[in-house]
Amino acid sequence: MNEKVIKIREYSIGIDVGGTNIKAGLLDEDGKIQLAKSIKTQKEQGYISIIKKIIGLINSYQDNEELKIKGVGLALPGAVNDEKGLCLYCPNLKWDNINISSEIENSVGLKVKLINDANAACLGDYFYGVGKNSNNIIYLTLGTGLGSAVIIDNKLLQGKDKAAVEAGHMIIEPFGYPCSCGSRGCFETLVSATAIERRYSEKQDINRSFNKGNLTSKMIFEAYRNNDILAIKTIDETKEYLAIGISNLINIFNGEKVILAGGVMHSKEIILEGLENRVKECTYPSMRNFTITVSKLGDNAGVMGAASLFFKTLKVI
């Protein structure tokens, strides 16, 4: 254990449960993340196995008795009710109305606070990242799906069921591709990594047989760099859909900073090129005073945002 860890007074643990990985870290009072860890979720093994992994991660930090740990912020990929300690609905994990906080609290002896994963990532950037000096943020995570969160006037929008801002499910293309939510042509079905892979393979299938199983969005961006015509068409379309979706959000929320995060943004130089100008063209004239930027917290945004719940007195929660 390094000396720095021992010197600092208080910490909180952040845990970000995703469909593929469970990420964890120890956040100090100064907003520094330490001892970051990532393990496979293996969601097919079910709820009990995942809970054991979460508890195991928490215990691994508790093993150092010199650390004063205030609690655990737990980010989940779905709707949560923190007051009741419930995971209301996490479709990706097939969790429905689960009393998760008390189960973990009873096992580890620490207070657990729940938060939606996109909200957590948004708070991570709002407190510690590129959103630090902005009061009005529109946050989009372009990964397997499309996560979203909005902060207006320093308040995280939550709504009646604390489920507000599922921007991934605004319908952008009527009669479009079926979405997991039951609608068609949702924003998520057009700009997520999965959507990029699907739309490229649809174009390619016209020309030759194709093994979709091997395709990743990373490969498509690589093909774009190598002037592959179908990749260029796919990515250009993606950017147009992205511009429309972002401008819709700005027109509603009057954001000042759009923060993009997630795996797709590993190719940020391609996504960002010309994007801000195109979004401005689509946006109501009085609301064109905004910037689009990319999160620099990487995989830590959700962990930091979840852990921040023990350090920040929020108007936003």
Ligand SMILES: [Zn+2]
């Ligand atoms: Zn949808």
